[in-house]
Amino acid sequence: MMKKWKWSNIYLILVFVILYAPIFYLMYYSFNSGGSMREFEGFTLQWYKEVFQDTRLLIIVLNTLIIALLSSVISTILGIIGALAIIYVKRRRVQNTLLTLNNVLIVSPDVIIGASFLILFTIVGIKLGFTSVLLAHIAFSVPIVVIMILPKLQEMSPTLIDAARDLGASRFQVLSKVILPFISPGIFAGFFLALTYSLDDFAVTFFVTGNGFSTLSVEIYSLARRGVSLTINALSTLIFLFTVLLVVGYYFVSQRNLRTKGGGVEK
Template sequence: MKRKVKWDNLYLIIMFVILYTPIFYLIYYSFNSGGTMHHFQGFTLEWYKEVFQDTRLLIIVLNTFVIALLASAISTILGVMGALAIYYVKKRRMKNLLLTLNNVLIVSPDVIIGASFLILFTIIGIQLGFTSVLLSHIAFSVPIVVLMVLPKLQEMSPTLIDAARDLGANQWNVLTKVILPFITPGIFAGFFMALTYSLDDFAVTFFVTGNGFSTLSVEIYSRARQGISLSINALSTLLFLFTVLLVVGYYFISQRSSRLYGMGGRK
Protein backbone atom coordinates (compact mmCIF):
# COMPACT_ATOMS: atom_id res chain seq x y z
CA MET A 1 0.00 0.00 0.00
CA LYS A 2 2.83 2.41 0.89
CA ARG A 3 4.58 1.61 -2.39
CA LYS A 4 1.35 2.41 -4.29
CA VAL A 5 1.01 5.77 -2.54
CA LYS A 6 4.61 6.64 -3.45
CA TRP A 7 4.00 5.80 -7.12
CA ASP A 8 0.83 7.93 -7.07
CA ASN A 9 2.76 10.86 -5.62
CA LEU A 10 5.51 10.43 -8.21
CA TYR A 11 2.95 10.42 -11.00
CA LEU A 12 1.38 13.64 -9.70
CA ILE A 13 4.80 15.31 -9.41
CA ILE A 14 5.68 14.36 -13.00
CA MET A 15 2.34 15.66 -14.28
CA PHE A 16 2.71 18.98 -12.43
CA VAL A 17 6.26 19.38 -13.74
CA ILE A 18 5.10 18.77 -17.32
CA LEU A 19 2.23 21.21 -16.97
CA TYR A 20 4.00 24.03 -15.14
CA THR A 21 7.51 23.95 -16.61
CA PRO A 22 6.52 25.77 -19.86
CA ILE A 23 4.63 28.38 -17.82
CA PHE A 24 7.58 29.09 -15.52
CA TYR A 25 9.90 29.09 -18.53
CA LEU A 26 7.72 31.77 -20.10
CA ILE A 27 7.61 33.78 -16.85
CA TYR A 28 11.39 33.52 -16.39
CA TYR A 29 12.18 34.99 -19.80
CA SER A 30 9.63 37.78 -19.39
CA PHE A 31 12.33 39.45 -17.26
CA ASN A 32 15.12 38.91 -19.81
CA SER A 33 16.79 42.10 -21.05
CA GLY A 34 18.24 40.23 -24.03
CA GLY A 35 14.97 40.14 -25.94
CA THR A 36 15.13 36.40 -26.69
CA MET A 37 14.11 33.17 -25.01
CA HIS A 38 17.50 31.49 -25.40
CA HIS A 39 20.01 33.34 -23.24
CA PHE A 40 19.12 35.23 -20.08
CA GLN A 41 21.29 38.35 -20.13
CA GLY A 42 19.90 40.33 -17.23
CA PHE A 43 16.85 41.28 -15.19
CA THR A 44 14.51 43.96 -16.58
CA LEU A 45 10.92 45.17 -16.33
CA GLU A 46 11.05 46.69 -19.81
CA TRP A 47 8.58 44.24 -21.30
CA TYR A 48 6.03 44.88 -18.55
CA LYS A 49 6.38 48.64 -19.11
CA GLU A 50 5.81 48.03 -22.82
CA VAL A 51 2.58 46.18 -22.03
CA PHE A 52 1.22 49.02 -19.87
CA GLN A 53 2.28 51.67 -22.42
CA ASP A 54 0.44 49.96 -25.27
CA THR A 55 -2.91 51.80 -25.41
CA ARG A 56 -4.45 49.40 -27.92
CA LEU A 57 -3.51 46.42 -25.77
CA LEU A 58 -5.03 48.04 -22.66
CA ILE A 59 -8.29 48.55 -24.56
CA ILE A 60 -8.25 44.89 -25.56
CA VAL A 61 -7.64 43.92 -21.92
CA LEU A 62 -10.65 46.04 -20.91
CA ASN A 63 -12.78 44.43 -23.63
CA THR A 64 -11.74 40.97 -22.45
CA PHE A 65 -12.64 41.61 -18.82
CA VAL A 66 -15.93 43.30 -19.66
CA ILE A 67 -16.92 40.35 -21.85
CA ALA A 68 -15.80 37.84 -19.20
CA LEU A 69 -17.61 39.54 -16.31
CA LEU A 70 -20.84 40.10 -18.24
CA ALA A 71 -20.83 36.60 -19.74
CA SER A 72 -20.11 34.92 -16.41
CA ALA A 73 -22.76 36.95 -14.54
CA ILE A 74 -25.49 36.36 -17.14
CA SER A 75 -24.56 32.70 -17.63
CA THR A 76 -24.60 32.17 -13.86
CA ILE A 77 -28.17 33.48 -13.65
CA LEU A 78 -29.28 31.39 -16.62
CA GLY A 79 -27.34 28.36 -15.39
CA VAL A 80 -28.95 28.48 -11.94
CA MET A 81 -32.39 28.73 -13.58
CA GLY A 82 -31.51 25.80 -15.86
CA ALA A 83 -30.24 23.67 -12.97
CA LEU A 84 -33.43 24.37 -11.00
CA ALA A 85 -35.53 23.45 -14.03
CA ILE A 86 -33.69 20.15 -14.49
CA TYR A 87 -33.86 19.42 -10.75
CA TYR A 88 -37.65 19.85 -10.64
CA VAL A 89 -38.34 17.71 -13.72
CA LYS A 90 -40.23 14.67 -12.45
CA LYS A 91 -39.80 12.30 -15.39
CA ARG A 92 -36.42 10.58 -15.26
CA ARG A 93 -36.22 10.15 -19.04
CA MET A 94 -36.82 13.87 -19.63
CA LYS A 95 -34.26 14.79 -16.95
CA ASN A 96 -31.63 12.56 -18.57
CA LEU A 97 -32.42 14.06 -21.97
CA LEU A 98 -31.91 17.60 -20.66
CA LEU A 99 -28.65 16.62 -18.98
CA THR A 100 -27.43 14.99 -22.19
CA LEU A 101 -28.24 18.10 -24.23
CA ASN A 102 -26.42 20.20 -21.63
CA ASN A 103 -23.33 17.96 -21.68
CA VAL A 104 -23.18 17.83 -25.48
CA LEU A 105 -22.39 21.56 -25.54
CA ILE A 106 -19.46 20.99 -23.18
CA VAL A 107 -17.86 18.07 -25.02
CA SER A 108 -18.44 19.47 -28.51
CA PRO A 109 -15.26 20.75 -30.22
CA ASP A 110 -14.80 24.50 -29.91
CA VAL A 111 -14.18 24.75 -33.64
CA ILE A 112 -17.65 23.37 -34.39
CA ILE A 113 -19.28 25.67 -31.83
CA GLY A 114 -17.42 28.69 -33.17
CA ALA A 115 -18.28 27.90 -36.79
CA SER A 116 -21.93 27.32 -35.84
CA PHE A 117 -22.14 30.69 -34.12
CA LEU A 118 -20.47 32.38 -37.09
CA ILE A 119 -23.07 30.92 -39.45
CA LEU A 120 -25.93 31.79 -37.07
CA PHE A 121 -24.85 35.40 -36.57
CA THR A 122 -24.34 35.83 -40.31
CA ILE A 123 -27.82 34.47 -41.10
CA ILE A 124 -29.69 36.57 -38.52
CA GLY A 125 -27.66 39.68 -39.29
CA ILE A 126 -25.77 40.24 -36.03
CA GLN A 127 -22.57 42.17 -36.74
CA LEU A 128 -19.45 40.42 -35.55
CA GLY A 129 -17.93 42.22 -32.59
CA PHE A 130 -18.80 42.83 -28.96
CA THR A 131 -22.35 41.46 -29.14
CA SER A 132 -21.45 38.29 -31.03
CA VAL A 133 -18.56 37.49 -28.68
CA LEU A 134 -20.71 38.13 -25.60
CA LEU A 135 -23.56 35.94 -26.82
CA SER A 136 -21.24 33.07 -27.73
CA HIS A 137 -19.44 33.24 -24.37
CA ILE A 138 -22.78 33.16 -22.54
CA ALA A 139 -23.87 30.17 -24.59
CA PHE A 140 -20.86 27.97 -23.83
CA SER A 141 -20.70 29.09 -20.16
CA VAL A 142 -24.29 28.23 -19.21
CA PRO A 143 -23.78 24.41 -19.37
CA ILE A 144 -20.71 24.77 -17.14
CA VAL A 145 -22.74 26.62 -14.50
CA VAL A 146 -25.47 23.99 -14.70
CA LEU A 147 -22.93 21.25 -13.97
CA MET A 148 -21.57 23.20 -10.99
CA VAL A 149 -24.97 23.97 -9.45
CA LEU A 150 -26.91 20.76 -10.10
CA PRO A 151 -24.84 18.52 -7.76
CA LYS A 152 -25.47 20.95 -4.88
CA LEU A 153 -29.19 20.76 -5.57
CA GLN A 154 -29.03 16.98 -5.54
CA GLU A 155 -27.19 17.07 -2.20
CA MET A 156 -29.99 19.11 -0.63
CA SER A 157 -32.39 17.12 1.49
CA PRO A 158 -36.07 17.48 0.45
CA THR A 159 -36.95 17.72 4.14
CA LEU A 160 -35.48 21.24 4.21
CA ILE A 161 -38.04 22.41 1.67
CA ASP A 162 -40.86 20.49 3.40
CA ALA A 163 -39.95 22.04 6.75
CA ALA A 164 -39.92 25.54 5.25
CA ARG A 165 -43.35 25.01 3.71
CA ASP A 166 -44.72 23.62 6.97
CA LEU A 167 -43.59 26.85 8.64
CA GLY A 168 -45.59 28.89 6.15
CA ALA A 169 -42.95 29.80 3.58
CA ASN A 170 -44.21 30.45 0.06
CA GLN A 171 -42.42 29.39 -3.12
CA TRP A 172 -40.35 32.62 -3.28
CA ASN A 173 -39.25 32.30 0.36
CA VAL A 174 -38.26 28.68 -0.18
CA LEU A 175 -36.14 29.70 -3.16
CA THR A 176 -34.43 32.73 -1.59
CA LYS A 177 -34.06 31.56 2.02
CA VAL A 178 -33.50 27.81 1.65
CA ILE A 179 -32.43 26.74 -1.84
CA LEU A 180 -30.18 29.62 -2.91
CA PRO A 181 -28.22 29.78 0.39
CA PHE A 182 -27.64 26.02 0.22
CA ILE A 183 -26.35 26.07 -3.37
CA THR A 184 -24.26 29.25 -2.94
CA PRO A 185 -20.92 27.33 -3.15
CA GLY A 186 -22.06 25.82 -6.45
CA ILE A 187 -23.11 29.24 -7.73
CA PHE A 188 -19.70 30.70 -6.90
CA ALA A 189 -18.00 27.70 -8.52
CA GLY A 190 -20.06 28.16 -11.67
CA PHE A 191 -19.35 31.89 -11.81
CA PHE A 192 -15.60 31.48 -11.46
CA MET A 193 -15.48 28.59 -13.92
CA ALA A 194 -17.43 30.64 -16.45
CA LEU A 195 -15.12 33.60 -15.83
CA THR A 196 -11.95 31.60 -16.44
CA TYR A 197 -13.41 29.86 -19.51
CA SER A 198 -14.38 33.22 -20.98
CA LEU A 199 -10.99 34.78 -20.26
CA ASP A 200 -8.94 32.08 -21.95
CA ASP A 201 -11.27 31.05 -24.77
CA PHE A 202 -9.68 31.32 -28.19
CA ALA A 203 -11.31 28.96 -30.69
CA VAL A 204 -14.90 30.21 -30.38
CA THR A 205 -13.84 33.85 -30.03
CA PHE A 206 -11.61 33.61 -33.10
CA PHE A 207 -14.65 32.76 -35.24
CA VAL A 208 -17.08 35.38 -33.89
CA THR A 209 -14.83 38.40 -33.36
CA GLY A 210 -14.90 41.12 -36.00
CA ASN A 211 -12.73 43.93 -37.31
CA GLY A 212 -12.03 46.56 -34.68
CA PHE A 213 -12.80 44.25 -31.75
CA SER A 214 -10.50 41.66 -30.20
CA THR A 215 -9.84 39.80 -26.97
CA LEU A 216 -6.57 38.91 -25.30
CA SER A 217 -6.44 35.32 -26.55
CA VAL A 218 -6.92 36.39 -30.18
CA GLU A 219 -4.48 39.28 -29.78
CA ILE A 220 -1.76 37.09 -28.25
CA TYR A 221 -2.20 34.59 -31.08
CA SER A 222 -1.91 37.28 -33.76
CA ARG A 223 1.18 38.80 -32.13
CA ALA A 224 2.84 35.42 -31.64
CA ARG A 225 2.49 34.74 -35.38
CA GLN A 226 4.48 37.90 -36.13
CA GLY A 227 7.52 36.67 -34.21
CA ILE A 228 8.86 36.29 -30.69
CA SER A 229 8.32 39.31 -28.48
CA LEU A 230 8.88 39.15 -24.74
CA SER A 231 5.97 41.54 -24.25
CA ILE A 232 3.82 38.47 -24.97
CA ASN A 233 5.62 36.70 -22.12
CA ALA A 234 4.93 39.65 -19.82
CA LEU A 235 1.26 39.77 -20.80
CA SER A 236 0.89 36.01 -20.37
CA THR A 237 2.57 36.22 -16.95
CA LEU A 238 0.09 38.86 -15.81
CA LEU A 239 -2.81 36.70 -17.03
CA PHE A 240 -1.43 33.66 -15.21
CA LEU A 241 -1.08 35.63 -11.96
CA PHE A 242 -4.62 36.94 -12.32
CA THR A 243 -5.91 33.39 -12.83
CA VAL A 244 -4.06 32.26 -9.69
CA LEU A 245 -5.69 35.11 -7.76
CA LEU A 246 -9.10 34.00 -9.06
CA VAL A 247 -8.51 30.45 -7.89
CA VAL A 248 -7.31 31.57 -4.46
CA GLY A 249 -10.21 34.01 -4.15
CA TYR A 250 -12.71 31.31 -5.09
CA TYR A 251 -11.19 28.95 -2.52
CA PHE A 252 -11.53 31.42 0.34
CA ILE A 253 -15.04 32.50 -0.71
CA SER A 254 -16.24 28.90 -0.95
CA GLN A 255 -14.69 28.05 2.41
CA ARG A 256 -16.34 31.07 4.02
CA SER A 257 -19.71 30.23 2.45
CA SER A 258 -19.48 26.64 3.70
CA ARG A 259 -18.65 27.79 7.23
CA LEU A 260 -21.48 30.33 7.28
CA TYR A 261 -23.99 27.76 6.03
CA GLY A 262 -22.71 25.21 8.52
CA MET A 263 -23.17 27.70 11.38
CA GLY A 264 -26.64 28.53 10.15
CA GLY A 265 -27.51 24.85 9.92
CA ARG A 266 -26.34 24.20 13.49
CA LYS A 267 -28.44 27.05 14.78
Protein backbone atom coordinates in the same frame (compact mmCIF):
# COMPACT_ATOMS: atom_id res chain seq x y z
CA MET B 1 2.59 0.70 0.99
CA MET B 2 5.67 2.89 1.37
CA LYS B 3 6.88 2.08 -2.16
CA LYS B 4 3.44 2.73 -3.64
CA TRP B 5 3.22 6.01 -1.74
CA LYS B 6 6.65 7.10 -3.00
CA TRP B 7 5.97 6.19 -6.63
CA SER B 8 2.58 7.89 -6.59
CA ASN B 9 4.16 11.07 -5.26
CA ILE B 10 6.98 10.95 -7.82
CA TYR B 11 4.41 10.48 -10.59
CA LEU B 12 2.36 13.42 -9.28
CA ILE B 13 5.44 15.65 -9.10
CA LEU B 14 6.40 14.69 -12.68
CA VAL B 15 2.92 15.56 -13.93
CA PHE B 16 3.04 18.99 -12.27
CA VAL B 17 6.57 19.63 -13.58
CA ILE B 18 5.49 18.81 -17.13
CA LEU B 19 2.43 21.03 -16.81
CA TYR B 20 4.05 24.03 -15.14
CA ALA B 21 7.62 23.99 -16.52
CA PRO B 22 6.66 25.74 -19.81
CA ILE B 23 4.69 28.38 -17.90
CA PHE B 24 7.57 29.16 -15.53
CA TYR B 25 9.98 29.12 -18.47
CA LEU B 26 7.82 31.74 -20.17
CA MET B 27 7.59 33.80 -16.96
CA TYR B 28 11.36 33.59 -16.39
CA TYR B 29 12.16 35.08 -19.81
CA SER B 30 9.57 37.85 -19.39
CA PHE B 31 12.23 39.52 -17.21
CA ASN B 32 15.03 39.05 -19.76
CA SER B 33 16.72 42.25 -20.96
CA GLY B 34 17.68 40.46 -24.19
CA GLY B 35 15.18 40.24 -27.01
CA SER B 36 15.02 36.46 -27.21
CA MET B 37 14.36 33.34 -25.13
CA ARG B 38 17.71 31.77 -25.92
CA GLU B 39 19.90 33.36 -23.26
CA PHE B 40 19.06 35.33 -20.12
CA GLU B 41 21.14 38.51 -20.33
CA GLY B 42 19.84 40.44 -17.35
CA PHE B 43 16.80 41.41 -15.28
CA THR B 44 14.43 44.06 -16.65
CA LEU B 45 10.82 45.21 -16.42
CA GLN B 46 10.93 46.70 -19.93
CA TRP B 47 8.43 44.22 -21.41
CA TYR B 48 5.92 44.87 -18.64
CA LYS B 49 6.26 48.63 -19.21
CA GLU B 50 5.56 48.07 -22.90
CA VAL B 51 2.39 46.16 -22.00
CA PHE B 52 1.09 48.97 -19.78
CA GLN B 53 2.10 51.68 -22.27
CA ASP B 54 0.24 50.00 -25.15
CA THR B 55 -3.16 51.74 -25.12
CA ARG B 56 -4.66 49.35 -27.66
CA LEU B 57 -3.60 46.35 -25.57
CA LEU B 58 -5.11 47.87 -22.42
CA ILE B 59 -8.41 48.39 -24.27
CA ILE B 60 -8.32 44.73 -25.31
CA VAL B 61 -7.69 43.72 -21.66
CA LEU B 62 -10.68 45.84 -20.62
CA ASN B 63 -12.82 44.25 -23.37
CA THR B 64 -11.80 40.78 -22.18
CA LEU B 65 -12.64 41.53 -18.54
CA ILE B 66 -16.01 43.10 -19.43
CA ILE B 67 -16.94 40.14 -21.64
CA ALA B 68 -15.82 37.66 -18.96
CA LEU B 69 -17.69 39.36 -16.11
CA LEU B 70 -20.89 40.02 -18.09
CA SER B 71 -21.02 36.53 -19.59
CA SER B 72 -20.29 34.93 -16.19
CA VAL B 73 -23.03 36.87 -14.40
CA ILE B 74 -25.64 36.27 -17.12
CA SER B 75 -24.68 32.61 -17.58
CA THR B 76 -24.82 32.07 -13.81
CA ILE B 77 -28.38 33.45 -13.66
CA LEU B 78 -29.42 31.35 -16.67
CA GLY B 79 -27.57 28.34 -15.23
CA ILE B 80 -29.52 28.58 -11.97
CA ILE B 81 -32.80 28.71 -13.90
CA GLY B 82 -31.70 25.82 -16.13
CA ALA B 83 -30.57 23.63 -13.23
CA LEU B 84 -33.85 24.25 -11.37
CA ALA B 85 -35.81 23.44 -14.54
CA ILE B 86 -33.92 20.17 -15.03
CA ILE B 87 -34.12 19.01 -11.41
CA TYR B 88 -37.86 19.73 -11.05
CA VAL B 89 -38.97 18.14 -14.35
CA LYS B 90 -41.37 15.35 -13.40
CA ARG B 91 -40.77 13.08 -16.38
CA ARG B 92 -37.49 11.19 -16.15
CA ARG B 93 -37.14 10.92 -19.92
CA VAL B 94 -37.48 14.66 -20.39
CA GLN B 95 -34.95 15.29 -17.59
CA ASN B 96 -32.41 12.95 -19.21
CA THR B 97 -32.96 14.62 -22.58
CA LEU B 98 -32.32 18.07 -21.09
CA LEU B 99 -29.18 16.81 -19.33
CA THR B 100 -27.91 15.27 -22.55
CA LEU B 101 -28.51 18.48 -24.52
CA ASN B 102 -26.70 20.42 -21.78
CA ASN B 103 -23.71 18.06 -21.79
CA VAL B 104 -23.41 18.03 -25.58
CA LEU B 105 -22.24 21.66 -25.55
CA ILE B 106 -19.56 20.83 -22.97
CA VAL B 107 -18.06 17.88 -24.87
CA SER B 108 -18.45 19.36 -28.37
CA PRO B 109 -15.21 20.63 -29.97
CA ASP B 110 -14.74 24.38 -29.67
CA VAL B 111 -14.10 24.65 -33.41
CA ILE B 112 -17.54 23.20 -34.18
CA ILE B 113 -19.23 25.50 -31.64
CA GLY B 114 -17.39 28.55 -32.99
CA ALA B 115 -18.21 27.75 -36.62
CA SER B 116 -21.87 27.12 -35.68
CA PHE B 117 -22.14 30.48 -33.94
CA LEU B 118 -20.47 32.21 -36.89
CA ILE B 119 -23.05 30.76 -39.29
CA LEU B 120 -25.91 31.59 -36.90
CA PHE B 121 -24.84 35.22 -36.39
CA THR B 122 -24.34 35.66 -40.13
CA ILE B 123 -27.83 34.31 -40.90
CA VAL B 124 -29.54 36.31 -38.13
CA GLY B 125 -27.64 39.47 -39.06
CA ILE B 126 -25.79 40.05 -35.80
CA LYS B 127 -22.64 42.08 -36.47
CA LEU B 128 -19.48 40.33 -35.37
CA GLY B 129 -17.91 42.14 -32.42
CA PHE B 130 -18.79 42.75 -28.78
CA THR B 131 -22.36 41.40 -28.98
CA SER B 132 -21.47 38.23 -30.88
CA VAL B 133 -18.58 37.40 -28.53
CA LEU B 134 -20.75 38.04 -25.45
CA LEU B 135 -23.57 35.82 -26.73
CA ALA B 136 -21.15 33.03 -27.65
CA HIS B 137 -19.46 33.15 -24.23
CA ILE B 138 -22.84 33.07 -22.46
CA ALA B 139 -23.89 30.09 -24.57
CA PHE B 140 -20.87 27.90 -23.76
CA SER B 141 -20.76 29.03 -20.10
CA VAL B 142 -24.37 28.16 -19.20
CA PRO B 143 -23.88 24.35 -19.44
CA ILE B 144 -20.82 24.62 -17.20
CA VAL B 145 -22.80 26.50 -14.54
CA VAL B 146 -25.66 23.99 -14.77
CA ILE B 147 -23.26 21.09 -14.22
CA MET B 148 -21.79 22.80 -11.13
CA ILE B 149 -25.19 23.59 -9.58
CA LEU B 150 -27.02 20.31 -10.26
CA PRO B 151 -25.12 18.21 -7.65
CA LYS B 152 -25.99 20.72 -4.92
CA LEU B 153 -29.66 20.63 -5.91
CA GLN B 154 -29.58 16.83 -5.85
CA GLU B 155 -28.05 16.89 -2.35
CA MET B 156 -30.81 19.15 -1.01
CA SER B 157 -33.51 17.29 0.88
CA PRO B 158 -37.11 17.97 -0.28
CA THR B 159 -38.11 18.21 3.38
CA LEU B 160 -36.37 21.63 3.58
CA ILE B 161 -38.73 23.03 0.95
CA ASP B 162 -41.74 21.29 2.51
CA ALA B 163 -40.87 22.74 5.91
CA ALA B 164 -40.56 26.25 4.45
CA ARG B 165 -43.95 25.92 2.73
CA ASP B 166 -45.57 24.61 5.93
CA LEU B 167 -44.27 27.73 7.69
CA GLY B 168 -46.07 29.89 5.12
CA ALA B 169 -43.18 30.84 2.84
CA SER B 170 -44.07 31.95 -0.68
CA ARG B 171 -42.39 30.49 -3.78
CA PHE B 172 -40.04 33.47 -3.98
CA GLN B 173 -39.14 33.14 -0.28
CA VAL B 174 -38.48 29.40 -0.72
CA LEU B 175 -36.17 30.22 -3.63
CA SER B 176 -34.35 33.14 -1.98
CA LYS B 177 -34.22 31.89 1.63
CA VAL B 178 -33.84 28.12 1.22
CA ILE B 179 -32.76 26.98 -2.25
CA LEU B 180 -30.27 29.69 -3.25
CA PRO B 181 -28.37 29.74 0.10
CA PHE B 182 -28.09 25.93 0.00
CA ILE B 183 -26.73 25.79 -3.56
CA SER B 184 -24.53 28.90 -3.16
CA PRO B 185 -21.25 26.86 -3.27
CA GLY B 186 -22.32 25.49 -6.65
CA ILE B 187 -23.28 28.98 -7.83
CA PHE B 188 -19.88 30.41 -6.85
CA ALA B 189 -18.09 27.45 -8.44
CA GLY B 190 -20.08 27.87 -11.64
CA PHE B 191 -19.45 31.62 -11.74
CA PHE B 192 -15.67 31.33 -11.27
CA LEU B 193 -15.42 28.45 -13.74
CA ALA B 194 -17.41 30.41 -16.33
CA LEU B 195 -15.17 33.42 -15.68
CA THR B 196 -11.95 31.45 -16.26
CA TYR B 197 -13.38 29.73 -19.36
CA SER B 198 -14.36 33.10 -20.80
CA LEU B 199 -10.98 34.68 -20.03
CA ASP B 200 -8.92 32.00 -21.76
CA ASP B 201 -11.25 30.96 -24.57
CA PHE B 202 -9.68 31.23 -28.01
CA ALA B 203 -11.32 28.87 -30.50
CA VAL B 204 -14.92 30.10 -30.18
CA THR B 205 -13.89 33.75 -29.81
CA PHE B 206 -11.65 33.55 -32.88
CA PHE B 207 -14.68 32.65 -35.03
CA VAL B 208 -17.13 35.23 -33.68
CA THR B 209 -14.91 38.28 -33.18
CA GLY B 210 -14.92 41.01 -35.82
CA ASN B 211 -12.82 43.90 -37.05
CA GLY B 212 -12.16 46.52 -34.39
CA PHE B 213 -12.86 44.15 -31.48
CA SER B 214 -10.56 41.57 -29.94
CA THR B 215 -9.91 39.67 -26.73
CA LEU B 216 -6.61 38.78 -25.08
CA SER B 217 -6.50 35.20 -26.34
CA VAL B 218 -7.02 36.27 -29.96
CA GLU B 219 -4.56 39.17 -29.57
CA ILE B 220 -1.84 36.93 -28.11
CA TYR B 221 -2.34 34.52 -31.00
CA SER B 222 -1.97 37.33 -33.55
CA LEU B 223 1.13 38.67 -31.75
CA ALA B 224 2.70 35.21 -31.66
CA ARG B 225 2.19 34.81 -35.42
CA ARG B 226 4.21 37.97 -36.08
CA GLY B 227 7.23 36.54 -34.28
CA VAL B 228 8.65 35.89 -30.83
CA SER B 229 8.33 38.94 -28.60
CA LEU B 230 8.94 39.03 -24.87
CA THR B 231 5.93 41.34 -24.59
CA ILE B 232 3.87 38.19 -25.11
CA ASN B 233 5.71 36.61 -22.17
CA ALA B 234 4.95 39.59 -19.95
CA LEU B 235 1.29 39.66 -20.97
CA SER B 236 0.92 35.89 -20.51
CA THR B 237 2.54 36.14 -17.07
CA LEU B 238 0.06 38.81 -15.99
CA ILE B 239 -2.87 36.70 -17.23
CA PHE B 240 -1.53 33.63 -15.42
CA LEU B 241 -1.14 35.56 -12.15
CA PHE B 242 -4.66 36.98 -12.52
CA THR B 243 -6.01 33.44 -13.02
CA VAL B 244 -4.15 32.27 -9.92
CA LEU B 245 -5.74 35.12 -7.95
CA LEU B 246 -9.18 34.00 -9.17
CA VAL B 247 -8.52 30.43 -8.06
CA VAL B 248 -7.24 31.58 -4.65
CA GLY B 249 -10.25 33.88 -4.32
CA TYR B 250 -12.62 31.02 -5.09
CA TYR B 251 -10.81 28.82 -2.56
CA PHE B 252 -11.22 31.38 0.23
CA VAL B 253 -14.89 31.97 -0.68
CA SER B 254 -15.61 28.22 -0.62
CA GLN B 255 -13.75 27.80 2.68
CA ARG B 256 -15.69 30.69 4.20
CA ASN B 257 -18.97 29.08 3.10
CA LEU B 258 -17.92 25.78 4.65
CA ARG B 259 -16.98 27.47 7.94
CA THR B 260 -20.28 29.38 7.98
CA LYS B 261 -22.26 26.19 7.42
CA GLY B 262 -20.16 24.34 10.00
CA GLY B 263 -20.81 27.10 12.54
CA GLY B 264 -24.50 26.94 11.78
CA VAL B 265 -24.58 23.19 12.32
CA GLU B 266 -22.71 23.46 15.60
CA LYS B 267 -25.18 26.03 16.85
